[in-house]
Amino acid sequence: MAEAEFDLVAADYAAQHTRSIRLSGEEVGYFAEYKIADVLRVVQRCGHTVGRILDFGAGIGNSLKPMRQAFPNAHISCLDVSERSLDLCREKLSEQVSFHVYDGQHMPAAMGSFDLIFTACVFHHIPEDLHVQLLGQIRRHLSPGGVFTLFEHNPWNPLTRHAVANCPFDENAVLISAPEMKRRLVKAGFDRVRMNYRIFFPGALAALRPLERSLTWLPFGAQYSLMAS
Template identity: 50%
Template structure:
């Protein structure tokens, strides 16, 4: 898999901000909400100090939120782009995170992680490789561990607009929640489920407490699909 994001390291932040300007929020807002939701799920699953893998970590945009919601927890950042991993250290520090280059496989021992997080990564990976990568993620996850995948919801028109206008999403192929659950099952994950997120733009931020009651509603701008590694 080519490290196409090597070419976007210098301009990533600016292009990302421009592509989501209709949301009225910054990239930091979206990184924070995802890790906040991941922490909620971890508590729900009884995980007090999980060993975490951030698969497709890119330039480390999630590192500040990991420090905020999982203070002191071990985090491994894996990405195909060596340039992005180097930028993560330069921008965010990242001294507490182990950095690994995931080219064809994730180069860590089997059964290591309690919790795997990946955000808006799979729509950049060729579809024919999805099941293989999901299976390798399962390999490095302990029995009973969890995977949480955040992806753009192709049924949301504002999400479609953001993807169309983002240069590094030029080759993106959005994945429906149903397709993602099916691929999780094919890769050996159990009990795949979906929650939906991002219903209100910044101008309607006062309504966001309602989003906790709308996770069932399939029109959210993004969704989280999660599964359990078999015992």
Template identity: 60%
Template structure:
């Protein structure tokens, strides 16, 4: 999670991302919006209104627009090791969040500060030996009873493999399947988890997407998320 590696691609992130997902028929914003919509729906079902939200590995802020729309009353913090990426995010969304750089290892907040923590396709950039430690840090700053949503690319989906192979900023990526991720979360103390697979149909089959709720356990979606709830005191 080297700052220089992320800074290298900060200015060209949007173009590189759009090129890598061209086969899906969707723009990058589609992927940001569906993730936040999923989170908002699950939070609403749980009756939760997060007061404070952390976007872990927020990059250039692609999730901030839909997150601000979904949670207009929440305090939102964007956290990333790339100061250059955060500068771009702040220029795009002035005054809509707090922007916090960190060293890639220790989250610079006290215990139990956030009701909701979200990370989108970040952990495949992080060396495996750091996963449990960072997940433990996320659990530390999450409030008891709070929700953590971790979205990742599904390595069992061939189109996902194609997109990652053809993305310049994914050149060092190591994809993680959902069972592996759940085990690492459990090692970090996040044991109450549920996995949902997402994005089974490209844009030209978008009319079939309402069927995805019946496919959520099928490990062939292009992406997945793991929802963890931190145990209470």
């Protein structure tokens, strides 16, 4: 989707998202919260101090509040192609947060480096021929010892494909498998890329979710994460 398209759907984004995930039995917030909880565990395991965070493709700010709770003292920079989406993002939280519009191809060099760069379900909206280039830019903006975390929809999960197919703002989405996305990270210069599959049980089976930690190798979770440094 182009910048203008994102601006058009920004006001209705939350409602469209809610309708598309209704089969999961969860609210939109659940998906943002589990991602940030995963990221926090990785950062704690690495022992890396997080002072500056980049939310790459922040959209309307679904991840902003759980991110602030997990990293209360960090400065957060929200980057997106849609100025209207960032306006809505700003309404959710603005203290120790900055907002940056970019052209979808060139990250502003003046943004500096970050201890943590986070992106969630963004790359399936970006033309594939730009992936390696943008991942390379992300790597250059990562501070020494910093952590890059990428979450995406898993095209091998039938419920994920159903959700994407029934979501208007995903009309032009091109889903990417985890192994292919990992190859693109490696091509962009990342090493030690760790891959995990997530979200195996819908809300009705939430009692089984403690089992997920032993299933992260199984390529049928609704989403996946790639963590690199």
